[in-house]
Amino acid sequence: MTNKEIYVLSAKQISIQQPLSEEWMTNPTMYEVPFCRSIDPSFKEYVSPIEARRMGKILKRALATSKEALKASGLETVDAIVTGTGYGCIENTEFFLDALSKEGEQLLKPTYFMQSTHNTISSLIAIQTKNHGYNATYAHKGISFDSALYDAYLQFRLNKISSALVGGHDEMTETFYQILKKGGVIGFDNEICGEAAVSVVLSDKQENALCKLSGHKIIHQQGIDSLKEKVAKFLQENGKTFSDIDVILTGISGYKANDDAYMSETKALFGDRPLLKYKNLFGESFTASGIGFYVAAQCLKSGFVPRNLFVNEKDISDQRPNNILIFNRSDGTNYSLTLLEK
Amino acid sequence: MTAPIYITGCGVVSAIGLNQKQSLEALLGERSGVGLLTYLKTEHKEFPVGEVKLSDAEMRKLLGISENAITTRTALMGMLALDEAMKQAEITTEMLHEIGFISGTTVGGMDMSEQFYLDYISNDFHKEYISVHDCGNCSEMTAKHFGNFAFVTTLSTACSSAANAIILGANMIRCSEAEIVIVGGSECITKFHLNGFNSLMILDTKPCRPFDATRNGLNLGEGAAYLVLESEKSVKKRNAKIQAVLSGYGNACDAFHQTASSPDGEGAYRAMKEALEMAGINTTEVDYINAHGTGTPNNDVSESQAMKRLFGDNVPPASSTKPFTGHTTSASGSIEAVFCILALQNGFLPVNLNFSQAMDDGIIPVHQPTKKDLKHILCNAFGFGGNDSSLLLSKFEQK
Amino acid sequence: MDELIYKLKQEIIEALNLEDMTPEDIDENASLFGEGLGLDSIDALELIVLMEKNYGIKLQDPNQGKEIFKSVKVMAEFIQKNRTK
Numbered sequence: 095m096t097n098k099e100i101y102v103l104s105a106k107q108i109s110i111q112q113p114l115s116e117e118w119m120t121n122p123t124m125y126e127v128p129f130c131r132s133i134d135p136s137f138k139e140y141v142s143p144i145e146a147r148r149m150g151k152i153l154k155r156a157l158a159t160s161k162e163a164l165k166a167s168g169l170e171t172v173d174a175i176v177t178g179t180g181y182g183c184i185e186n187t188e189f190f191l192d193a194l195s196k197e198g199e200q201l202l203k204p205t206y207f208m209q210s211t212h213n214t215i216s217s218l219i220a221i222q223t224k225n226h227g228y229n230a231t232y233a234h235k236g237i238s239f240d241s242a243l244y245d246a247y248l249q250f251r252l253n254k255i256s257s258a259l260v261g262g263h264d265e266m267t268e269t270f271y272q273i274l275k276k277g278g279v280i281g282f283d284n285e286i287c288g289e290a291a292v293s294v295v296l297s298d299k300q301e302n303a304l305c306k307l308s309g310h311k312i313i314h315q316q317g318i319d320s321l322k323e324k325v326a327k328f329l330q331e332n333g334k335t336f337s338d339i340d341v342i343l344t345g346i347s348g349y350k351a352n353d354d355a356y357m358s359e360t361k362a363l364f365g366d367r368p369l370l371k372y373k374n375l376f377g378e379s380f381t382a383s384g385i386g387f388y389v390a391a392q393c394l395k396s397g398f399v400p401r402n403l404f405v406n407e408k409d410i411s412d413q414r415p416n417n418i419l420i421f422n423r424s425d426g427t428n429y430s431l432t433l434l435e436k
Numbered sequence: 437m438t439a440p441i442y443i444t445g446c447g448v449v450s451a452i453g454l455n456q457k458q459s460l461e462a463l464l465g466e467r468s469g470v471g472l473l474t475y476l477k478t479e480h481k482e483f484p485v486g487e488v489k490l491s492d493a494e495m496r497k498l499l500g501i502s503e504n505a506i507t508t509r510t511a512l513m514g515m516l517a518l519d520e521a522m523k524q525a526e527i528t529t530e531m532l533h534e535i536g537f538i539s540g541t542t543v544g545g546m547d548m549s550e551q552f553y554l555d556y557i558s559n560d561f562h563k564e565y566i567s568v569h570d571c572g573n574c575s576e577m578t579a580k581h582f583g584n585f586a587f588v589t590t591l592s593t594a595c596s597s598a599a600n601a602i603i604l605g606a607n608m609i610r611c612s613e614a615e616i617v618i619v620g621g622s623e624c625i626t627k628f629h630l631n632g633f634n635s636l637m638i639l640d641t642k643p644c645r646p647f648d649a650t651r652n653g654l655n656l657g658e659g660a661a662y663l664v665l666e667s668e669k670s671v672k673k674r675n676a677k678i679q680a681v682l683s684g685y686g687n688a689c690d691a692f693h694q695t696a697s698s699p700d701g702e703g704a705y706r707a708m709k710e711a712l713e714m715a716g717i718n719t720t721e722v723d724y725i726n727a728h729g730t731g732t733p734n735n736d737v738s739e740s741q742a743m744k745r746l747f748g749d750n751v752p753p754a755s756s757t758k759p760f761t762g763h764t765t766s767a768s769g770s771i772e773a774v775f776c777i778l779a780l781q782n783g784f785l786p787v788n789l790n791f792s793q794a795m796d797d798g799i800i801p802v803h804q805p806t807k808k809d810l811k812h813i814l815c816n817a818f819g820f821g822g823n824d825s826s827l828l829l830s831k832f833e834q835k
Numbered sequence: 836m837d838e839l840i841y842k843l844k845q846e847i848i849e850a851l852n853l854e855d856m857t858p859e860d861i862d863e864n865a866s867l868f869g870e871g872l873g874l875d876s877i878d879a880l881e882l883i884v885l886m887e888k889n890y891g892i893k894l895q896d897p898n899q900g901k902e903i904f905k906s907v908k909v910m911a912e913f914i915q916k917n918r919t920k
Contacts, residue, residue, distance in 0.1 A: 095611060144873055147852040175689070181570055182592070191628065195553045199479045199631050201888045204880045205852075207632030208694050208820075211542055212571065212592040217821025220689040226706055229689035229823055230600050233544075233592040234572035241589040248607045273556045277566020314588045316533055427576065428588070637880060637897045696876065 096253045100296055101303035102434065104166035105388040106159040108132050108291040109376050114162055116392055119400050122375050129271045129287040130377065141222075148205050149218075150185030152265040155291035156215045157222060160259055164223070167295035168302070173255035174228035175219050176246050178238030178262045180380020182212035184270050215263050228255065236345075236424025238262065239292070239384035240312055243432070246296060247310045257297040262384025265289050280378065284348035288377025292384035294391070305394040308332050308417075309433040315426060318362055325363050328431050339367055340415035343390050345382065345422055346405055347373035356423060363421075368409035370399065370418070383422040383430065390418040390434050441606045441682040442832070444666045445525025445618075447517035448774040450659030450761040451486030455520050460778045463786050466805065468760050470643055470655050477551075478627050480634060482641045485625055486657030486762025488513055499581065507577065508545040508568055510660075513767075514578035514622035517660035521618060522582065525664035525676060529583035536587035536614045537579045538605050539662075540597025540621030542766045544571040547626045578622065587614065592766070594819030595728070596687075597621045598661065599769025599827055603685045605665045615670035620770030622660030629765070630656055636695055644731030644763075646756035647740070647801045649793040654730040657762020661770035663777075680777040681830040683717070683812070686710025690822025696734050701742025703824035704728075708746050708814055711828040715812070722752045722828075723810040724785055726772050727801070728818045729756020730763050735818065740798040752814075755788035755802040769817035773827055776813045780831040783809050840911045847907070850885045851878050863907040871906070879904060891919035 110125060111118035113135040123133075132155065137146060140158040149157075156177070164172070190206040208214070213231040220229050228249065232241035239262030246258040266280075266289050275281030296307060309332040313324050329335060342364055346353045360369055372389045373382060393399045397414035404410045420432040448455065451469025452462035462469065470486045495512040496503065499519070518537075522528075527535065545568040552562035567573065575590040587608075591600045598621025605617035633639050633656065640653035666676060688710065690703025697704070712719065728739055743751045757775050764771050779786055785808055788801035815827045844858035851874065865871040868879070879900040886892045892914065894900065903913045 143855060147854055148877075179592075180572070190632065191550060191553050194550060194627060194631060199627065201884050202631050202635045203850075203884060204632075204635035204637075205877055207629075207635055208877060210632075211594055211820060213542075213594050213819060213821050213823055214694065216593075217689065217691075217694065217823060220691040220822065221693070224691055226689050226691050226702060228687045229593070230604075230687065231592050231823075232589060233570065234575065234588070234590040235570060237589065238572070244589075245604055245607075248604075248611050248613070251611050252607060254607075269557060273566055276556070276560070276563050277569075279567050312587060312589065314585055316584055316586070320533070635880065635884070636877075637883070694877070 095251055098250065098298050100247065100250045100298060100307040101300050102305050102307055102391045103295045103297050103303050104163045105292065105294045105304060105391045106162040106166065107385060107388050108134065108155040108159055109385060110288045111375060118375055119392065119396065119398065122402065125286050127286065128281060132289045132291065148209055150183050150209060150265065152183050152185065152263050153209065153215060153218055156219060156261060156263050159291050159293035160219045160261065163259065163293040163295045167297065169257055169295060169297065171225060172227065172257040172259045172295065174246055174249060174258040175216050175225055176230050176242040176258060176260050177216040178232045178242035178381055179212050179215060180233065180235045180238045180264050182233060183210050183214055184265050184267055186210040188267055188269055235380055236383065236422065237312055237428045237430055239381045240422060240430035243310055244312055250298065257295065260294045260296060262290060262292045262381030264380045282349035286377035288379050290379040290381045290385050292388050294387060304391040306435045308435050311431045313429045315428065318359065321429065322363055325431060332433050336364055339364065339419045340417050341368045341370050343370045343372065343386055343418050343420045344405065345373060345386065346371040347378045355426060359423065360421060369405035370403045371405050372403060374402065386420050386422060387432060390420055394418060394434055394436050439610065439668065441609055442666045442668065442671050442678045443663050443680045443682055443777065444671065444676040444678055445521040445527065445664035446679060446774045446777055447520030448661040448771055449488055449513050449517045450764060450771050451488060451657055452760050454516060456774065456778060459775065460782065462760060463775060463778065464784065466787055466789060468789055470759065470762050476625050476627065478630060480630060483639050484643050484655045486655060487625060488658055506564055506568055508574055509547045509624035510541055510543060510545065510622045511574050511577040513624060513658065513660040514539060515581045517620065517622065518578060518582060518618065518662050521662040521664050527664065532583040532585045534586050536605065536608060536617035537575065537585040538589055538591065538601040538617060538619045539575040539578060540591040540601040540766045540769065541571050541574050541623050542592050542594050542597060543623055543626050543629060544574045545569045546628050547624050550627050593823035594821065595765050596769055596817040596819035596823045596825040597766035599817035599825035600687060602663060602770060602773065602827060603687055603825065606682055606685060609665055609667045615667045617665050618662050619665055620662035621767040623658055623764060623766040625656050625658045638732050640731065643790050644759055645790040646729035646731040646758060646788055647736050647795055647798050648791050649795040651731045651733060651736060653732055655762040657764040659761060659764045659767050659771050661767060661774045663770060663773060678832040680780055681832050682827065683830040684711040684715030684828035686714065686826045688824050690824055692822055695820055697738035697818065699738060699741065701738040703822045704739055704742035704816065704818060705745050707824040707826040708742065708816065711814060711826040715828040717812055719747050720750065722812050722814055723808065724779065724813045725752055725754035726776050726813060726815040727754050727756045728816040729758055731758060736795065737797055743799055751799055753785050753802045754799055755786050757786050759789035769825060773815050773829060776815045776829045780810050780813060780829065783807055836911060836915065839915060840907055843907055843911050846885055846889060850881050861907060866906055867904050886914065889920065890914050892917045
């Protein structure tokens with residue numbers, strides 16, 4: 095096992111903010127809608143029309159963000175491609191399920207089925223970039239991106255890889271939004287249901303890195319006391335005490351029950367450390383934690399934390415953070431901690 | 437060579453049995469579980485399938501789950517297999533707060549969603565099933581039946597999902613993130629993927645014939661299997677009984693096509709090679725390969741090529757056990773790993789049923805019952821999109 | 836036959852999601868696969884579904900597609916001969 099450093103070389107996003115850009119830092123688009131699909135760039139330079147015709151938005155966005163992230167990283171290729179997706183390729187799943195339910199079991203279109211499986215995203219990136227390295231896909235709701243990141247993180251520690259492309263991708267259609275809202279899965283009061291496409295390149299080489307990935311952990315809920323213990327252990331393993339953490343990036347989203355839980359848990363775990371949020375700009379999605387990672391990395395690199403990310407006015411500061419601890423809470427069942435440092 | 441990961445418990449549910457004992461009897465007795473569609477409500481009765489011989493209601497009863505509880509078939513099968521694995525490894529609920537659970541699935545709760553989809557879009561009936569649609573939920577539901585695990589996540593790489601769950605679990609132990617991780621996968625047959633595979637025209641209306649010249653497609657199957665992976669430190673501390681050793685593994689991407697494997701089997705070749713290198717063993721030391729061997733024209737030629745590239749003129753005895761169980765998709769990596777462990781423990785080569793005519797450019801699989809002392813087995817699982825994984829399982833020799 | 840060829844081109848554009856194409860863009864004698872339109876094996880499966888759905892012709896073996904889908908014209912001729920709808 096190795097203690098080698100892991101650097102975040104690049105991170106790119108397509109979301110309800112301006113795509114493939116950091117304009118949200120100075121000029122965010124504000125939303126007051128319950129559901130909004132991402133703003134898409136032109137995909138022409140990332141995928142040919144003949145290929146694009148089969149792809150749902152999620153696949154095109156994955157290709158665009160991956161290719162941009164790879165370009166920005168300066169790496170020719172990566173040793174591993176690992177993706178997280180909560181619900182996978184919803185557009186194509188819906189087409190196939192719809193046809194199956196309404197038209198029956200004959201004459202179904204193979205393309206929809208083929209492009210509906212969760213691992214289509216990761217494998218398509220590999221096909222397009224001719225990458226024969228490690229390839230995996232995680233589908234575990236709010237910790238899908240975190241699981242993909244964890245997989246890559248372990249492989250770095252085992253010295254199995256020197257670089258990785260880690261992605262978090264989720265899309266949402268109007269139909270599935272209504273269904274999942276009905277099922278009590280999404281669509282809560284004051285929350286924006288968005289979509290997320292994030293691609294991050296990690297490497298053990300530092301050149302022009304956005305920041306360092308110092309530690310990452312996923313915890314399955316076991317009560318606040320156990321959580322406290324594990325968080326303390328995590329910080330200790332990374333040579334930090336609670337007061338060494340400059341800011342904590344949370345998944346506060348506008349939905350009261352979610353936010354109350356975040357507030358009470360962060361208070362119990364971290365006392366009065368300054369809290370940040372990002373879902374007010376980017377909305378909620380299953381792989382929103384990937385967006386959180388991207389936001390934290392950009393803030394560390396630029397040394398600038400936009401005022402509208404601070405949860406409490408008293409914490410607003412122009413001081414450059416040296417580190418950001420990302421605290422992600424998925425349904426109160428799973429938690430993840432990610433420590434990023436300058 | 438890397439430190440071995442021990443396997444201290446296994447559980448398996450498939451068309452040939454509800455546990456290891458029944459599976460072993462079927463494998464030795466060459467009794468396939470593939471037959472007429474019984475449980476799944478579908479028009480396509482023409483396809484032989486490997487169904488687990490229990491209805492959802494029967495599984496609930498066995499597990500002590502009430503009729504009214506919200507469950508999915510994938511989770512139910514998973515619970516049965518997990519129960520056997522935990523019992524064999526002597527793992528109790530009280531121990532779970534330090535144990536990880538990693539499961540592979542692609543369909544998740546689709547067996548329910550496809551039944552209730554029209555209700556989902558037009559009324560409030562069955563809306564309590566909406567939240568169990570996704571893959572992650574299935575793993576959580578399976579895990580929760582036993583208690584509160586320290587870590588739960590879900591792999592979804594189509595037919596290599598369970599194999600990749602095993603790989604993540606092993607990596608966790610090697611990083612000292614956990615001493616014990618239970619890994620594997622579960623998948624039930626759904627109309628969704630039965631029709632999906634049919635639209636790709638890769639299902640056979642006859643029993644599948646891997647590596648046979650007349651092969652014409654796969655038969656779908658379903659099932660679940662979990663393995664308890666454990667560190668050396670933990671095995672010593674608990675005095676746990678070792679069933680087998682996970683000596684190596686490999687994961688590579690074919691990067692060729694969404695639904696077809698490359699002619700030269702690049703991904704398969706790399707995955708197998710990596711597994712051997714990790715285990716520090718030579719190609720000559722592999723006693724048997726449990727092939728992915730789906731019986732599609734494409735897979736079998738591609739996989740044969742990969743084997744020939746790696747082993748040259750000395751491809752070890754190989755067979756596919758999919759004629760026994762059908763292609764159990766996401767669960768196949770762990771179901772077949774358990775079959776490999778049974779083979780290691782009982783010294784036999786599983787027969788490749790339904791084989792009669794050698795294919796051009798292909799391997800000739802094991803087609804006669806064969807007793808053989810086995811030390812090292814390669815177990816392959818290849819998913820759509822080129823997600824190729826390979827596990828190297830070894831016999832545990834008490835020193 | 837001309838009418839059938841035109842209709843077939845429209846149906847192919849729809850079935851294969853060739854969004855930016857019109858029937859005028861497709862040369863009925865050009866090869867559909869490989870060099871010409873650059874379609875692949877999945878498109879062949881879609882065309883098999885199309886033939887059954889719109890013309891009642893059921894192909895059991897996907898390999899038959901290689902001959903039948905040589906070009907739009909060849910496909911139209913096959914349909915003319917074998918259609919049941």
